[in-house]
Amino acid sequence: MTPAARIAAAIEILDRITTGEPSEKALTNWARAHRFAGSKDRAAIRDHVFDVLRCRGSFAALGGGQGGRALILGLLRAQGVDPETIFTGERFAPEPLGPDERAALDKPAPPDLARRDWPEWLLAPLTQRLGSEFDTVTEAMRARAPVFVRVNIARTTPDAAIAVLAEDGIQAEAHPLSPSALQLGEGARRIQQSRAYQEGFVELQDVSSQAAVGQIPLAPGMRILDYCAGGGGKALALVAACPDCEICAHDIDAGRMRDLPLRADRAGARVSICAPGKPGAGYDFVLVDAPCSGSGTWRRTPEAKWRLTPERLGDLVALQARILDEASALVAPGGRLVYMTCSLLADENDAQAAAFAGRTGWDLVSQRSYSPATGGDGFFVAQFERKA
Template sequence: MTPAARISAAIEILDRIGTGDPAEKALTNWARAHRFAGSKDRAAIRDHVFDALRCRGSFAALGGGQGGRALILGLLRAQSCDPATIFTGERFAPEPLSEEERAVLAQPVPPDLARRDWPDWLIAPLSERLGADFDTVSEAMRARAPVFVRVNVARATRDAAIAALAEDGIDAVPHPLSTTALQLGDGARRIQQSRAYQDGCVELQDVSSQAAVGTIELAPGMQVLDYCAGGGGKSLALAAACPDCEIHAHDIDPARMRDLPLRAERAGARIAICAPGTPGAGYDLVLVDAPCSGSGTWRRTPEAKWRLTPERLDDLVALQGRILEEASALVAQGGRLVYMTCSLLAVENEAQAALFAARTGWKLTFQRAYSPVTGGDGFFVAQFERKA
């Protein structure tokens, strides 16, 4: 496919997303209907679509509208690419620019482009929480997220993992935020086909998540429950950090954990899968990676940014409180509770932790927030002990 044909495809897919189709569904349906498109074509189209979703507000301002065509015009303008060279109307290329579009493109660049890429109602709470970092974080969230892997120390050293990835044509360098984290460069798209990944030497996991798990003190023989395990990434990280702990994974939706047994086998980890709603009790440590807005991961899931509403956020905050109450009842006397989110919002993080401590009498012993300024996703961790 030509660059112009890829642009046409991206416009079509963005228009489908604009009518309510999830991004992944729109991309998959397009690919199935256009099987002639090669892997490089699909990757390039995907990049166009996700760039436009991440920067929907600023690209709409630059391109003159919210439709797929206007968003791509905004993308090209942001990249200092003359849209007239792409919008030619030639074979598979978008139709030539209209006079109205030319007039929009001739206007001065609007101010505060990065701030336009947040929903308006979130600017105030994010600005208040992030303070002096708000503009830096806003700019970082407009770019593609780096790809990180966690070195499975039960299988390989960090240097051995770097060497194994290099054999597969994937560049990797250590990241200072976590001793187990590698940031991938060239070849990152091939990670799941690499020998290092398939042999269990590395596992995909953001560096902020790795750093947060690294704050948890573990000891041999501890009974540990990952209460909202999802895909099980944190269960695997805990098992690698302390193989002599007994790790239990639970999720109310068992479908989320369907790949965990295979991943655990690949990693050489022992993880017990709990039946939904029957997590047991008396654990030395219970980890709650709570459902949240996902605002810290919006570089990876940008459409979620535009679909979050104040009402939905209120529902999530209430759900987090209920889950913390449920999980705290599963902790043994003298045990610990760990709360995590992949959110940038205080209402889901510091405020939620403070409210739980005040309501229950548990002692907040540690908390830390991570943001894209440190390289990874926005993330939060808080640890509690039951007061005597």
């Protein structure tokens, strides 16, 4: 496909998304209907779509509308590309620009473009929460997220993993936020086909998540429950850090853990899987990676940014509080409860931690926020102990 044909495909997919079709479904349906598109074509089209979704507000302002053509015009304008070279109508290229589109492109760019790439109702709480980091975080969230892997330190070292990745043409370097983290450069898209990944030397995991797990003070013989395990990434990180700990994974939706046995086998890790609703009790640590807005990961899942509503956020905050209360009953005397989110919002982080401590017999002993300004996702972790 030509670059212009890829742009035309992205316009078609964006039109579907703006009418309510989920982005992954729209991309998959387009690919099934256009079997001639190769892997490089599909990757390029996907990049166009996600670049637009990350910056939908500013691109709509630059391109003069919310439809697929206008959003792509905003993208090209932001990139300094002359749309007339793309919108030619030749060989599957988009149709030429109309008078209204040219007029929109001739208008001066409005001020504060970057702020338009947050939902308007979140600007005040984010500005307050992020403080002096607001502008830096805003710019980071408008760009593609870096790709990180966690080195399986139970099987290899970071230096050895870097060497094995290099054999498959994947550049990697250590990241200062976590001793197990590598940031991938050239060749990152091939990570799941690499020997390092397939033989369990590395696992995909964001660096902020790795750093948060690294704050848990582990000791051999501990029993640890990953209460909202999802795919099990944190359970695998825990067992890699402490192979002599007993790690149990639980999720109310067992389907989310369906790949965990395969991943554990690949990593050479022992993880017990609890039946939904039957996690047991008496754990030294209970880890709650709670359902949340995912606002710290919105550069990876930008569509979610535009779908979040105040009502949905309120529902999530209430759910987090209920899960914390449930999980606290599973901690053994002298144990700790660890609360995590991949959120930037105070309602889900500091305020949620303070509310739990305020209504229960638990002390907040530590908390930390991780910012996209440091390279990884936005993340929050708090640890609690029962009051003496």
